[in-house]
Amino acid sequence: MRIGELAQKAGVSTKAVRYYERLGLVRPGRATNGYREYDDGHLRAVVEIRELAATGITARKTVPFLECLELGHEHSDDCVSSLAAYRDSIAEIDRIVGTLQARRAQLVARLDEGASRTFPKEKTMTDYTTLPAGLPVPEDDGAADHLPGMTVPQLTFTATDGRSVDLAGLGSGRTVIYLYPLTGRPGVDLPDGWDAIPGARGCSTEACDFRDHYDDLAAAGVGAVYGFSSQPTDYQAEVAERLRLPFTMLSDEEFRLADALTLPTFAAEGHDRLYARLTLVVRDGVIEHAFYPIFPPNTHAQQVLAWLEANPATAD
Template sequence: MKIGELARQAKVSVKAVRYYEQLGLLSPQRRPNGYREYDENDLRAVAEIRELAQIGIPPAKAGPFIECLDAGHIHSDECPASLAAYRDGIAEIDRVIAELTHRRAVLAEKLHRGATRPHHHPPGSEVSTMPIDFTTLPTGLPVPTDDGRAAHLLGQPMPSLTLHTSDGGSIDLSALPHGRTIIYLYPLTGRPGMDLPEGWDSIPGARGCSTEACSFRDHHQELRDAGAAEIYGMSSQSPQYQAEVVERLHLPFQMLSDPEFSLGDTLGLPTFAAPGHPRLYSRLTLVVTDGAIEHVFYPIFPPNTHGQQVLDWLRAHPNVTRISTLP
């Protein structure tokens, strides 16, 4: 077959075929008129080169695999030189991962220091922009609607899951204190100097995690007086991230961290995705009584008054009795 036919069948460009020839990966026969003549072995070699490129082995390093095929092997990686090329590829990936991990750690540390460092401006200078105030809500936020994804939770027992807390400890969700425990789940909290995900305010129910935390903070003692033995905030963010929020917002309660979405997978809790975050908890509050879910607040809007909403419910339902759990 001619070069154009080979390129068509192999789904590559003619230029790519010529490049493979320059690398010595193809050795077509020559017709008397000077045209190259390719066969099924060449087609197989080009297909192999393409597959190797897709897993990170460039054509320039595909020689051992093509030589293995030319030697009569059924598979291109049956030869020692091919296996060595695999090992070299893995070693290069490990090097890149280590370098990127180090760079990410340095950037994360600089971001943290810059976000938490007090801002000083030269005397007489004007600040053209103001930092985002995560403790207030902008107007015009979309209102979430009940999609039914929390309807199955009522009466569910809390699973035996141990989650880390923002104070460095941990709790077993199946061993919460006797009585009522409030667990409010939220997507993520923002920090001063850090951008929220793109389009965050356009996602119904996404904005307002810090305002919700402040609402529970401001009503904390009233909630306790109304029968809440414990109050926890919970998201998929790390305990270290949440510890900063507890300190910055002066929260009198701890946050729970569930980066693996263990509770979400066990109970089937609603989640959503946002740019840079493939999975986040939807805003939802559980009233857990003696180990089982007595009441669910979902959806929640506006979040900046949700503490009062929970307080009103507790006062309207003062009798704490053990509720039956599902088998």
């Protein structure tokens, strides 16, 4: 089979296949005309690399698993070397988790110290970067079922970087727009009963997850990421700066997009209308996929990334 057919069957891009070749993980044959030729063994290897990547094992570390398959084993982890690779990856994750927990504790301490100087009225700062336990899980009410296949309306919104962004002019390729109700600020109370509303809590954690996986989304073919809410641009800009977001946010105080696409919204204390949490994957001016409902929001960017990897754009 040719490279395009292999990529399509394996659920990856042709660029990924070429990358695996450069690493020496896939070694295709050559036809008489010089074109690369792949067989079912190559297909199985590429699928294995993709599946291992979903667990956090990089392509460079898949050698023991591929060698196990080449030895004729039914499963890539039937070999002792593969099990050792699992243990090494788990140990590396444990090390990273320990480092991140220590850093987080330092940051929370500095946040509390800095915020207590800036906001003296609030003695105990609410930590908006984590989710409390026991949050209600939103149910799918079908409010987004109609969105895939719809054309994005020609609406222009102000971005936190000062640009005006026309949704109908996003260009070719994929764009991710994640809609959220509102983000909290240190020293500013969330609406009463906020945590009791299914899917309401977690906007800052969602933004951080998109921040932390921004490069991964770009590598998966996403040309741009936008946060989108009804909050004013200056409010969004403060959040983008405080959370060090590598992408911009769009403000829709009048809910023009909600009215144009019949998007789900809800009310909360002090807010007559807020956007429900929803993410759109837009491709060439058309909504390709809609994520709704979203829970938990603190890992939602990873959910989007997994969908992109499972549904790659057409092969080169």
